[in-house]
Amino acid sequence: MKIQSLADNFHRYPGGVMKMYRFYALLLLVFLMAGVPAVAGAKDIVIGYSGPLSGPAAEYGQDCLNGIEMAINEINSRGGIEVAGRRYQFRLEKMDDQVKPEKALANATLMRREHGAIAIFNPVATTIMPLMKANMEKKNEFLIMAYCAVPQVSEMGNRLIVTLTSSFTTYAKIAAQEAWEKGWRKCAVVVTAGAYGDAWRQVFGMEWLKKGGTITVDLAANYYTRTDFAVPLQQALASDPDFLLIGGPSATTALIVEQSRVRGFEGGFVMIDQAKLDDVVPIMQKPLGLEGTIGVAMVRDIGVPASQEFINNYRQQYKRNANWESVINYTGMYALSRAMVLAGTTSDAFAIRAAMTRVFPMLGDKYPTEIFAISPGGRFIMPAVVQTMRHGRFTSPNTYVWWAATEKEFEAVRKLTTINPARMMWKKDN
Numbered sequence: 001m002k003i004q005s006l007a008d009n010f011h012r013y014p015g016g017v018m019k020m021y022r023f024y025a026l027l028l029l030v031f032l033m034a035g036v037p038a039v040a041g042a043k044d045i046v047i048g049y050s051g052p053l054s055g056p057a058a059e060y061g062q063d064c065l066n067g068i069e070m071a072i073n074e075i076n077s078r079g080g081i082e083v084a085g086r087r088y089q090f091r092l093e094k095m096d097d098q099v100k101p102e103k104a105l106a107n108a109t110l111m112r113r114e115h116g117a118i119a120i121f122n123p124v125a126t127t128i129m130p131l132m133k134a135n136m137e138k139k140n141e142f143l144i145m146a147y148c149a150v151p152q153v154s155e156m157g158n159r160l161i162v163t164l165t166s167s168f169t170t171y172a173k174i175a176a177q178e179a180w181e182k183g184w185r186k187c188a189v190v191v192t193a194g195a196y197g198d199a200w201r202q203v204f205g206m207e208w209l210k211k212g213g214t215i216t217v218d219l220a221a222n223y224y225t226r227t228d229f230a231v232p233l234q235q236a237l238a239s240d241p242d243f244l245l246i247g248g249p250s251a252t253t254a255l256i257v258e259q260s261r262v263r264g265f266e267g268g269f270v271m272i273d274q275a276k277l278d279d280v281v282p283i284m285q286k287p288l289g290l291e292g293t294i295g296v297a298m299v300r301d302i303g304v305p306a307s308q309e310f311i312n313n314y315r316q317q318y319k320r321n322a323n324w325e326s327v328i329n330y331t332g333m334y335a336l337s338r339a340m341v342l343a344g345t346t347s348d349a350f351a352i353r354a355a356m357t358r359v360f361p362m363l364g365d366k367y368p369t370e371i372f373a374i375s376p377g378g379r380f381i382m383p384a385v386v387q388t389m390r391h392g393r394f395t396s397p398n399t400y401v402w403w404a405a406t407e408k409e410f411e412a413v414r415k416l417t418t419i420n421p422a423r424m425m426w427k428k429d430n
Helices: 003-008 017-035 058-077 101-113 125-131 168-181 195-211 230-238 250-262 277-283 307-318 324-343 349-358 407-416
Strands: 044-051 081-083 086-096 119-122 143-146 161-163 186-192 214-221 243-247 268-271 294-296 384-390 398-400
Touching: 044 058, 044 101, 044 125, 044 324, 058 086, 058 119, 058 307, 058 324, 081 324, 086 101, 101 119, 101 125, 119 125, 119 324, 125 143, 125 195, 143 324, 143 349, 161 324, 168 195, 168 268, 168 294, 168 384, 168 398, 186 195, 186 230, 195 214, 195 243, 214 230, 230 250, 243 250, 250 268, 250 277, 277 294, 307 324, 324 349
Parallel strands: 044 086, 044 119, 119 143, 143 161, 186 214, 186 243, 243 268, 268 294
Antiparallel strands: 081 086, 294 384, 384 398
């Protein structure tokens, strides 16, 4: 219909020009709505991240965030997820909390109430704890996706927490056993100061003394503020240990190793799980100084089929090496998306948490690590992978199925896994 003919016919409509104008405006709006998709973001599922993105822990926080973001981008590129007959995509809201509890709580409150985040990832015990006081508030419930090895996080009865990694007590027990099997008997401790380091020293010390070993000296050093460890190392090495228990942020852990070797120490090292060989090895001036080190295995060596593709993609996208922070948060995001599909909801936090029990196993043919179940308290049940440097080369990791109560349970895992079964270990005292 031509514009002129419309004008010529205005007089035929009761009410005159204004009613005619409204009629055609409404008609035009109907045509436009029929041809235009729904408003962008109308079906988004908002996922929050609050963690350290500045300050001493920024690199750690960034790797956690990168893993989540990478998983979200992959899921969205494949069309998102379908839940109860509707198609959804994910949107990530990220905020820096600088490891400050009050800031983490403010971030979570904003992301939940303003953006509708159904789940919030956080990678530090100090900032996870205050979130646990807020995430079950009626009509404002949200899931906490906690990347945290502190055992208490999954033991406090919070019904909406998912803890993405093994408890550090598992690694402390395994490290003590591997050190003992090397024939070491005397340990000097120079671990990072703070609650996490203190807890590690306590658990490892109890395991070590129970085996009959000796702690020659027990020191805490601030790995966040110092780069010269001359004083604690002088005291530790003077006690003539077979090995040092060390660890904190990876960069300063590397300095401890190098400064120990410069002072003539020829023994071994046990690294707490905060320090990752993935990050320590590339920054050391002389990586062979790690001879005898026992630590969390490098991602590149765990041997699941999907890990190499993940490593390549991660390096291409973020221009940095993949590590456990990126791997586990990536896999955790996929677990969350699968739980929503199984629960048939994107908004009921309790239903999504309940569906987590049906998500697993997630195996290495599709993911860069393997998760076999979730504990009643919400912690992922996954193998502990440990390796050492021997004669200048890193060994293939030992993979511990630490949760198996019987040999039958252990064999069931060996039949499922994509990891080399010959490297899988089951020891009753773990």
